[in-house]
Amino acid sequence: MKKPGMHAKEIADKFLTYSILIIVSLIFVFPCFWLVISCFSKSGDMYSFNGFFPSEYSLDSFKLLFTDTVMYNYISWFTNTLFVAVVSSLLGTVLVILTAYTISTFEFRGRKALMKGALVLGMFPSFMGMTAVYLLMTQFGFINSHLGLALIYAGGAPMGYLVQKGFFDTIPKSIYEAASIDGASNFKIFRSITLPLSKPMLVYTLLTQFAWPWSDYILPKLLLKDKSLWTVAVGLMSLPETEFARFSAGSVFIAVPIVILYFCLSKYLVNGMSAGAVKQ
């Protein structure tokens, strides 16, 4: 059936497709590649670079990152962030899951109003209330406190309930009805039917909540005044150009686990984005 000219056309199409693919991949991979090779610069200073490449290679910047902590205490930045991330991910997950489950499962008065309210609240610029949060935190005595930071993250977490709600929406209601006829209370249904069914969603929520404090820089910059209390993001932002290798080493050290996490979760991420999350 095919015309004889078709073959050449197909080859041309294939050639074009693959050249675009290669160019696009290079565009995306090059900055990451540059960041990774910069970790292995010996002098660490960006001015000593030879174009994009370090003039000499060594593992010194990783060693310095963890041993030379007088000026830039990466270890304490790291443990600070870890603490905030763990607390906010545990608390935040409980809050998000409860919100999403309730809104998905129950028909109660004010449900639609609640959803609309969340939508409107989400439209305020994210740090519009930051001055107010700052004042609140001074009132509560939570300035320079990692717990306060974690509480803010966890407290705001229910606003992003849509992904989880989407998941709970897929659990057929007939399961609940059957259990309810058997005399199970709603709390029991939640504990012994819903929770076991939603393990993947729990893991997803825990991990995304955990990953967020590693990349946020606005709130910690505002609330953590003491240099020793900084999180990784604030710390890395404070590095000068002469410490470029240290910056890239510190970045790569936290970016690698997050990247692996994203690859494992990429299936869920698509659902999350269709619910309206935007990466800032």
Place this chain on the structure above:
Amino acid sequence: MKNKIKKLATFFRESGKETYASMAFMGVGQILNGQFGKGMLYMLTEIAFMLYFGFTGITDIIGFFTLGTNKADAWAGIVGDNSVIMLLRGIFAWIALAGLIWMYISNIKDAHFYAEEKHNNKMLPSLKNDISSILDKNFYKAALFLPLLGVAVFNILPIIFMILIAFTNYGGKIVPPELVDWTFDSFKKLVVLGELSQSFVKILGWNLLWAFASTLFNYFAGLGLALLYNKKCVKGKAIWRAFPILAYAIPGFITLLAFKYMFSNGGPINNIIVDNGGQIIDFLGINSKWMARGIGFFINAWLSVPSIMLLATGVLSNINNDLYEAADIDGASSFLQFRKITLPFVIFSTTPVLISQFIGNFNNFGVFFFLRSDVLSDGYFLASDTDLLINWLYRMSIDNNYYAIGAAISLVIFAITSIVSLSVYVRSAAYKKEDTFR
């Protein structure tokens, strides 16, 4: 309305002494009904509220209106009023008042309801029954309590506070111990001709251009990429897709800082230019308005296109293959199939994303915060010529303490984004048919 008044009238006529007792003091009616535990709880609540209002609540509400009358004076040893704290406490007192009214009404309704139940010789639930209903019939109340509390304290309260701040003169020189007052000045300053309003118009214009241009570019680039990866002739799709996902996964601040280093005067690009005998190009400096804007535009694309690609890929996998088979049989060319099947379907199902992308881009703080936060341009009031409204807001309120004007700017941002998105969202099929697929 008339019906409601009628209902209220019959309610008062038919109510027994229990209802009136609860009107007089919360919980008395419940005790008369024989629900002792619940009655005591209501009484304790009323006492707690009374104590709160007696000790600070009423003063706080008055303070909300005056925002302080006592100016601090170190010489005379007067401590003075802190207007901002008074505003915060005032908001809290209003919320408490609303809570009290809500409790009071629920208490009357409750007394009335169970009085009737008692007259009909029904068993009334004990406090224990009520508590266990929290785990069953009223589980949603218990489940939503903590999330709502968190959102109220960390989202709603700050937003209310900032909305109110927009109508005061808080900021600049007027910060505690100076007294703050209610005024419309911030909005006036944004509109009435002056340095502030000129910057506002310029920044708003650039912000709109940025939001539309980058949303459209990123959307079609992401869509194109998804279609490219979906082509039949592409082998190893997962591997090709991994590159943009990699870009998506790295925390934004790391890539933004890396790009800043890349384009900085001592950075690798200038390094190469100088090595080849060229002059250093000040990519992000004070005089490179459009160059910096362009660089920001492409960096933003680098950051956002992968997410749209992922999303469009998900949508593409949902297209029913039968459509293509039918089109094949009818002899439609692959380009025609693309135009008539793929494109309409993808665009239809990703419209909500277009909205959220628009809002995200309109409020895109990161790009110019990292690239040019050290630049202040001529003709702009505390802003650079690449700043979006959100960057300006940050500089005004966080860096320079112009809180009231910052709050007014946030209200403008809110107005624009909410009008655009709410009107589209409420009309979208996703909202109307929320429960169709249950």
